[in-house]
Amino acid sequence: xxxxxxxxxxxxxxxxxxxxxxxxxxxxxxxxxxxxxxxxxxxxxxxxxxxxxxxxxxxxxxxxxxxxxxxxxxxxxxxxxxxxxxxxxxxxxxxxxxxxxxxxxxxxxxxxxxxxxxxxxxxxxxxxxxxxxxxxxxxxxxxxxxxxxxxxxxxxxxxxxxxxxxxxxxxxxxxxxxxxxxxxxxxxxxxxxxxxxxxxxxxxxxxxxxxxxxxxxxxxxxxxxxxxxxxxxxxxxxxxxxxxxxxxxxxxxxxxxxxxxxxxxxxxxxxxxxxxxxxxxxxxxxxxxxxxxxxxxxxxxxxxxxxxxxxxxxxxxxxxxxxxxxxxxxxxxxxxxxxxxxxxxxxxxxxxxxxxxxxxxxxxxxxxxxxxxxxxxxxxxxxxxxxxxxxxxxxxxxxxxxxxxxxxxxx
Numbered sequence: 001x002x003x004x005x006x007x008x009x010x011x012x013x014x015x016x017x018x019x020x021x022x023x024x025x026x027x028x029x030x031x032x033x034x035x036x037x038x039x040x041x042x043x044x045x046x047x048x049x050x051x052x053x054x055x056x057x058x059x060x061x062x063x064x065x066x067x068x069x070x071x072x073x074x075x076x077x078x079x080x081x082x083x084x085x086x087x088x089x090x091x092x093x094x095x096x097x098x099x100x101x102x103x104x105x106x107x108x109x110x111x112x113x114x115x116x117x118x119x120x121x122x123x124x125x126x127x128x129x130x131x132x133x134x135x136x137x138x139x140x141x142x143x144x145x146x147x148x149x150x151x152x153x154x155x156x157x158x159x160x161x162x163x164x165x166x167x168x169x170x171x172x173x174x175x176x177x178x179x180x181x182x183x184x185x186x187x188x189x190x191x192x193x194x195x196x197x198x199x200x201x202x203x204x205x206x207x208x209x210x211x212x213x214x215x216x217x218x219x220x221x222x223x224x225x226x227x228x229x230x231x232x233x234x235x236x237x238x239x240x241x242x243x244x245x246x247x248x249x250x251x252x253x254x255x256x257x258x259x260x261x262x263x264x265x266x267x268x269x270x271x272x273x274x275x276x277x278x279x280x281x282x283x284x285x286x287x288x289x290x291x292x293x294x295x296x297x298x299x300x301x302x303x304x305x306x307x308x309x310x311x312x313x314x315x316x317x318x319x320x321x322x323x324x325x326x327x328x329x330x331x332x333x334x335x336x337x338x339x340x341x342x343x344x345x346x347x348x349x350x351x352x353x354x355x356x357x358x359x360x361x362x363x364x365x366x367x368x369x370x371x372x373x374x375x376x377x378x379x380x381x382x383x384x385x386x387x388x389x390x391x392x393x394x395x396x397x398x399x400x401x402x403x404x405x406x407x408x409x410x411x
Contacts, residue, residue: 068185
């Protein structure tokens with residue numbers, strides 16, 4: 001049962017094994033076809049077991065070749081780990097460990113300093129060095145009772161309905177302009193723009209087909225919202241729900257205009273929001289945050305595959321000069337002491353024999369890497385040990401990000 005690179009003709013059985021591990025419910029045909037096209041078979045791994053003359057797939061994993069924004073605005077190569085499964089009949093036999101071992105060796109050989117994933121079960125991936133680095137916000141907003149206070153210029157924004165496919169290029173242009181400004185965002189690879197247009201009826205849960213509104217300011221497209229409407233009627237009248245899929249704006253007025261529109265859709269009294277940035281401005285524009293029922297949950301998990309290259313690729317919001325004693329049993333090439341020196345202009349990170357200032361595992365470095373998790377919080381949790389007094393506060397401030405990191409879509 002050695003893991004090996006997938007062959008294109010094996011994709012159906014490989015992907016079928018994945019679907020079975022996630023409950024066995026078939027995906028809509030258009031979604032299945034899109035991921036068939038997006039799958040990088042040369043970056044995908046299967047574990048196969050022979051039973052007589054037949055082979056059965058008992059483990060799957062793969063990765064996409066992304067570029068992810070890090071603090072400072074650089075777009076760093078990152079392996080987007082995905083499609084991880086082990087057949088229920090083959091648990092506790094080392095299948096997952098063997099795939100993670102092969103995958104991280106490959107990622108290192110490809111020269112990609114980061115690996116990232118979204119976890120179906122968060123407890124699985126810590127032992128392989130992944131730390132929860134970004135969080136996302138969900139809300140159920142009672143728009144019948146919550147009012148929105150908007151900034152100056154909002155009334156200058158003009159909105160119009162458009163078929164989502166007809167304005168896809170304009171929406172992608174807005175997205176691309178936002179990518180460098182927020183850590184965790186992924187530069188769109190060819191084909192991934194189609195993900196936003198997937199609209200199978202089976203996934204609507206009683207809501208309308210996908211709708212789109214485009215925002216213009218000064219003749220330029222400055223934002224968009226994609227959403228569905230789920231009608232509902234009761235004794236007191238209409239009480240439908242607007243279900244937000246995606247929203248982006250290039251300036252505060254555009255964002256506010258789009259949120260105000262969603263609040264005011266006819267025959268609705270609720271706005272359902274999923275997977276938004278935790279620092280998004282609408283939270284500070286509402287009249288009653290309690291009636292928005294905000295909830296935060298883990299999103300992107302980050303793993304430093306090459307500690308030196310990863311830490312040197314980002315900038316630091318305050319000067320840092322610190323020696324880390326890094327524990328990394330799964331990728332031992334990272335273990336040992338590293339001196340990080342950097343500021344808002346750039347950084348270097350090299351091997352050193354100097355004494356350690358902070359001791360931690362690569363998992364904690366991954367959690368703090370995008371600036372959304374403070375090293376001082378990890379220290380308070382007992383996961384970072386301060387060797388030199390003051391080093392933890394210095395590093396924690398430097399690693400921070402003024403903009404909360406955010407993963408815009410799954411993969």
